[in-house]
Amino acid sequence: MNVVKGNALDRFAEALAEIGTVAPDDVVRAEQLAHDTGERLDRIALRLGLVSERDLVRAYSHHFGLPSVEATAFPDEPVLADRVNPRFLRHHRVLPLGERDGAQLLAIADPADPFPVQALSFQLGCPVTPAVAVASELEAALERLYHAEPSQPRRDDDGDDDVARLKDLAGEAPVVQLVNRLIARAVELRASDIHLEPQEGALRVRCRIDGELRDEPPVSAHLRAAVVSRIKIMAQLDIAERRLPQDGRIRLPFRGRDIDLRVATLPALTGESVVLRILDRGELALDFAALGFETELERRYLDLLDRPNGILLITGPTGSGKTTTLYASLNHLNRASRKILTVEDPVEYQFDGVVQVQVQPQIGRTFASVLRTFLRQDPNILMVGEVRDGETAQIAIQAALTGRLVLSTLHTNSAAAAIPRLLEMGCEDYLLASTINGIVGQRLVRRLCRHCREPHPMADAVTKRLAPQGETAGARIFRAVGCTHCGGTGFLGRTAILELLPLDGELRRSMLAHCDAEAIERAAVARGMETMYQNGVRQVLEGITTIEEIVQATREG
Numbered sequence: 001m002n003v004v005k006g007n008a009l010d011r012f013a014e015a016l017a018e019i020g021t022v023a024p025d026d027v028v029r030a031e032q033l034a035h036d037t038g039e040r041l042d043r044i045a046l047r048l049g050l051v052s053e054r055d056l057v058r059a060y061s062h063h064f065g066l067p068s069v070e071a072t073a074f075p076d077e078p079v080l081a082d083r084v085n086p087r088f089l090r091h092h093r094v095l096p097l098g099e100r101d102g103a104q105l106l107a108i109a110d111p112a113d114p115f116p117v118q119a120l121s122f123q124l125g126c127p128v129t130p131a132v133a134v135a136s137e138l139e140a141a142l143e144r145l146y147h148a149e150p151s152q153p154r155r156d157d158d159g160d161d162d163v164a165r166l167k168d169l170a171g172e173a174p175v176v177q178l179v180n181r182l183i184a185r186a187v188e189l190r191a192s193d194i195h196l197e198p199q200e201g202a203l204r205v206r207c208r209i210d211g212e213l214r215d216e217p218p219v220s221a222h223l224r225a226a227v228v229s230r231i232k233i234m235a236q237l238d239i240a241e242r243r244l245p246q247d248g249r250i251r252l253p254f255r256g257r258d259i260d261l262r263v264a265t266l267p268a269l270t271g272e273s274v275v276l277r278i279l280d281r282g283e284l285a286l287d288f289a290a291l292g293f294e295t296e297l298e299r300r301y302l303d304l305l306d307r308p309n310g311i312l313l314i315t316g317p318t319g320s321g322k323t324t325t326l327y328a329s330l331n332h333l334n335r336a337s338r339k340i341l342t343v344e345d346p347v348e349y350q351f352d353g354v355v356q357v358q359v360q361p362q363i364g365r366t367f368a369s370v371l372r373t374f375l376r377q378d379p380n381i382l383m384v385g386e387v388r389d390g391e392t393a394q395i396a397i398q399a400a401l402t403g404r405l406v407l408s409t410l411h412t413n414s415a416a417a418a419i420p421r422l423l424e425m426g427c428e429d430y431l432l433a434s435t436i437n438g439i440v441g442q443r444l445v446r447r448l449c450r451h452c453r454e455p456h457p458m459a460d461a462v463t464k465r466l467a468p469q470g471e472t473a474g475a476r477i478f479r480a481v482g483c484t485h486c487g488g489t490g491f492l493g494r495t496a497i498l499e500l501l502p503l504d505g506e507l508r509r510s511m512l513a514h515c516d517a518e519a520i521e522r523a524a525v526a527r528g529m530e531t532m533y534q535n536g537v538r539q540v541l542e543g544i545t546t547i548e549e550i551v552q553a554t555r556e557g
Contacts, residue, residue: 049255140217198271292496415441
């Protein structure tokens with residue numbers, strides 16, 4: 001631990017308050033904890049998730065009167081490689097950037113410790129100007145520019161690593177801090193998952209943000225085994241087992257709330273691949289308007305949801321937000337007067353007042369077997385994470401016939417396609433016709449960043465082509481640009497495009513006639529259903545997303 005010289009961090013609480021991202025009560029709480037434990041206030045604030053690394057850089061700059069430096073200013077090759085010791089740079093987390101105005105510019109992670117600046121000034125025989133950098137970005141640059149010591153492990157996948165040594169490495173402070181920063185950065189970026197992929201020269205790190213994977217600074221190859229082992233230890237997995245896939249969970253505090261991570265490992269040719277699915281209950285949208293349901297669509301959906309029995313299906317491919325819509329539906333239905341049971345694979349979020357069961361096929365706990373047990377529990381509402389086979393579908397139908405409301409998902413490309421799919425599973429047409437209340441089809445598209453979006457240069461021509469006759473008044477379309485708020489992508493967050501197919505007499509007759517999906521959809525559109533594409537075009541005309549996003553999301557094949 002670096003020793004703070006003098007009172008370098010006196011009144012640092014004021015700097016935290018000045019940056020405007022920390023609540024005053026949280027600053028007071030962190031100050032009290034620092035006083036009680038003797039730990040530095042800046043480190044407590046970061047460990048508790050009260051500030052991000054970038055927020056901390058702003059507070060350092062304000063408190064110490066130092067400039068900050070971005071990762072784009074880091075050199076491509078080592079600076080002064082023949083005059084500075086790489087081990088010293090890594091240990092103190094400092095990086096020479098080159099000469100500026102007669103002084104050596106030095107990126108530093110900890111401005112409260114003056115020793116490395118003084119030592120390098122003495123070593124180089126010239127003035128040194130410190131500039132504060134984000135710690136994780138600085139450490140990634142140090143790993144990229146300077147080789148590891150020969151004593152550190154380089155083989156991690158050949159079966160010869162000693163498990164005890166791996167445990168020791170995984171418990172060392174640099175590895176613990178690296179993993180914690182990696183997770184914290186992903187949460188700050190609003191990532192849905194983190195992908196760690198072993199390569200010959202490094203551990204590739206990618207985060208999925210708004211549905212798209214983006215590269216993050218890689219982890220050096222010599223730390224690959226330690227980082228993977230650290231994650232496996234946190235998830236209570238067997239670090240000695242590197243031949244079989246494993247699954248686990250991690251719960252971490254972050255900015256006053258708990259973050260759950262679902263961990264899945266996969267043995268690959270060059271090592272173990274790890275995916276961490278981030279389940280942030282604080283970011284879970286349980287409001288239908290926030291999910292993309294406009295007022296009239298929400299009213300019609302809630303009309304189906306509030307029926308006492310029958311089946312309501314949410315359809316779409318993997319990653320289309322079906323589970324989130326189911327959870328919003330459960331949140332709407334969850335009352336003390338109702339018994340609600342769910343069977344899921346896996347249980348992603350936990351609800352108070354709801355009995356949730358996770359399937360475990362290896363011990364015979366399948367969707368179908370759990371559903372049979374559910375019927376003896378006298379529930380009002382059942383949620384089935386996914387209808388995967390005919391047996392599960394048949395039991396769900398039986399539950400609906402006996403007066404229960406059943407919510408579930410199905411993997412189909414449209415709402416109308418759910419009916420032929422269930423018939424193919426062996427469900428009786430007359431039973432489906434008498435139990436299904438409605439079907440929702442949905443996809444997720446990226447939202448335009450409202451800070452930087454700009455009118456499309458072809459706006460008038462495109463609007464006239466997209467908008468229905470006489471509905472172009474006030475309609476505007478925009479295109480993505482990119483700014484600091486959205487990370488240069490032009491998009492910030494996602495929304496759903498939806499179609500709602502309620503089953504009425506005409507559509508039930510189409511079902512009994514075993515019509516194909518196209519015929520059922522044509523009949524539904526004739527009766528007023530808005531398709532996903534039409535719903536998406538309307539959102540384009542409202543400036544929410546782009547036509548490219550809609551075409552990408554709704555195209556088939």
